[in-house]
Amino acid sequence: MRLRVPFSDVDMHGNMHNGRYVAYAEDAVNEFLREAGLSALFDPSSSRAAYHVKKVEVVYERPLRFGDPAEIAAHVARIGRTSLTFAVLARNEDAAGGGAAARAEVVWVCVDPHTRRPVPVPEPTAAALRAASAPQDGGDGGPDAPADGGADGGAAAQDAQGPA
Numbered sequence: 520m521r522l523r524v525p526f527s528d529v530d531m532h533g534n535m536h537n538g539r540y541v542a543y544a545e546d547a548v549n550e551f552l553r554e555a556g557l558s559a560l561f562d563p564s565s566s567r568a569a570y571h572v573k574k575v576e577v578v579y580e581r582p583l584r585f586g587d588p589a590e591i592a593a594h595v596a597r598i599g600r601t602s603l604t605f606a607v608l609a610r611n612e613d614a615a616g617g618g619a620a621a622r623a624e625v626v627w628v629c630v631d632p633h634t635r636r637p638v639p640v641p642e643p644t645a646a647a648l649r650a651a652s653a654p655q656d657g658g659d660g661g662p663d664a665p666a667d668g669g670a671d672g673g674a675a676a677q678d679a680q681g682p683a
Contacts (some may be wrong), residue, residue, distance in 0.1 A: 520550045521612070524587045532568065534582035537621075541575050544607040544623040546595040551605070555651035560644045563632055568641055570627040573602065577623045581611075588612040595652040596624065597647050601637040603627045 520543075528539045552558050563569045572606050589611055596606035605625045611618035629640045 521549055521588065522589050524585055524589055526584050526585055527583045530668060533585045535584070535587075537577070537579070540577050540579070540609060540623060541583050542619045543609060544575065544577070544593070544605075544625055545572075547591040547607050548605045548625055551593040551651075551654045555647075557644075557647050558639075560599050560647060563607055566641075567632070568629050568638060568644070569632040570603070571630055571635075572625065574626040575623060575629040580619045581614075583609065583611055583620045593625075596650050598640060598648055600639055603629070603636075603640060603648065605677070606614075 524535050526537050530536055540611075541598045549657075552561060559565060561570060589609060591607060591609045593607045595603065597604035601678075603626070607623040608619060609619055609621040609623070609624060628637055630636060631638045
């Protein structure tokens, strides 16, 4: 998704507020799902699974400033047994080399909407995400390689206790 950093998103120094990167990361994940035609798989009213944010981590490289043209893009980084990890890159489109401003990792845990306990990501959802994440140009995989589809490696989805 593209935007020009609005005045309402900057601090007194003209830099984008740190928290706005998180909001834009979440918007980018949802835009990725919408563009891939997968939004219906994540609609809690039509699914037996819900997804709660378990973790968001942001690494700031350089600030986006008021008026900067920015692109924030997300892709699936990992499909675990009960979790999904999205990688997000925010960059300044005017900066040399793409100007990475921030990198974020957003982890969603799949839960039963009634018990709010972790459940496995439904296979149709995992398969659709793998298909949407496959390299389109037949490239070498690189940073946008398909998700690994492996089991969860840590406690990221162990104790989801409701919405974050």
